Amino acid sequence: MTPDVPRPPGACPHRTRLAGTLLLALALTGCAGEDPAPATTGPAGSTGPANSAAAAATPGAAAGETAPPAASGTPTGAPSGNDVAPYDETATRDAGARLGTSAAVAEDLEARLDGPRHATTGQRSVRAAPGTPVQVFTLTLTNTGDEPVDAVPWSFPVALADGEPATPAFDEDLGARMETFPILEPGGSASLEVAFSAGPEAELAVRVFDNTTPDHYVEFTD
Template sequence: MAVPVPPPPGRRLGPVCAALLVVALAGCAADPGADATPAPSAASATTTDPVGTAAPATPDATPSGTAPSDTAPSDTAPSGNDVAPYDDTSTRDAAGSFGTAQRLDASLEAVVEGPRPATTGERPVRAAPGTPVQVFTLTLTNTGGTPVDAVRWSFPVAVADGEPAVPVFDESLGVPMETFRTIGPGESASLEVAYAAPHDAELAVRVFDTATPDHYVEFSD
């Protein structure tokens, strides 16, 4: 009777070696090894030159979420609510002389008095000290039966030959940075406004509602 000969030790360990080999191969696939060179990231690609020298960092002067501006702000160009009807693309609803009342809407009428030539003091806003200006008084009267929030009428524009004059604020001239408030029925409120312009310039003042800035009422000599 033949006695079975046991297989060599190497064959008995074959399944174990196979399992270890699978594990080793899996580990190799997951970890390319310390000698592998990682692919460059998008960030490193933008901060190195072709020979691998790091480029100087560029400071980010633009706040997050803010688009950079292509143009620098001007010290003379009007901005904000005083950007309004300057040209013929807007509709002039009415025109009158300084000192006469003109109706703005069903509840409000306006009077513009002036100009009063003046010179800015030591601390004006949007003008240099000693700048020639023309000062006007804008008065609104509520002729209706309910209160009117008149803040949106607080930004009249002055033009000379179709070009805007820069609005100026100066406490020393009695022209503070303020707006109209609510005007009750039958009440009036006044606002001092000034514009940088030579004393002999002929300005026209346009009063408008910022909700509909393409319509205005004009006052002139």
């Protein structure tokens, strides 16, 4: 009669009388039916690198700013963060200008806003549902100084319609992309298309400002 063999650690209770060789194999491979060890995961809520265009689409991105809603979502009103600070009345209106004219928005930096052109968003729009009426403007910045200017902070103006925020919209089909201005060399200029959710009857006041100091702005109106 086969003598009892001591059960090695990790062996199944119901197999204590198997031959030593089988017990060793079970100890190495684990009991049949046991759950495998759970896979190791990273910290809860961790994500991979953000889409570069989206990161660029929020200049001065700081803790507390929110990402745009999904492209298929509906308008959510003014998004939070520095890009909407000039909506309230605590910000100072440094100057006003008519659409199609230029105004200084900072030392050695001049802005011009042309438009609007009226359109509707496509199927891949962001911050505005497909088919939303929008007004699209061309914002041009020019370096009027003798040194390069990092124009990124002026990339995202805001707009009001009858005193209420007009939701920014981004739509590749309309040319209103989630991108920023580059560094402007002396005498250099660059343009971006910017769009806001508003019907053709709305009269928008578009405010151009430095995202790092959003308590001052220059306002363009029709």
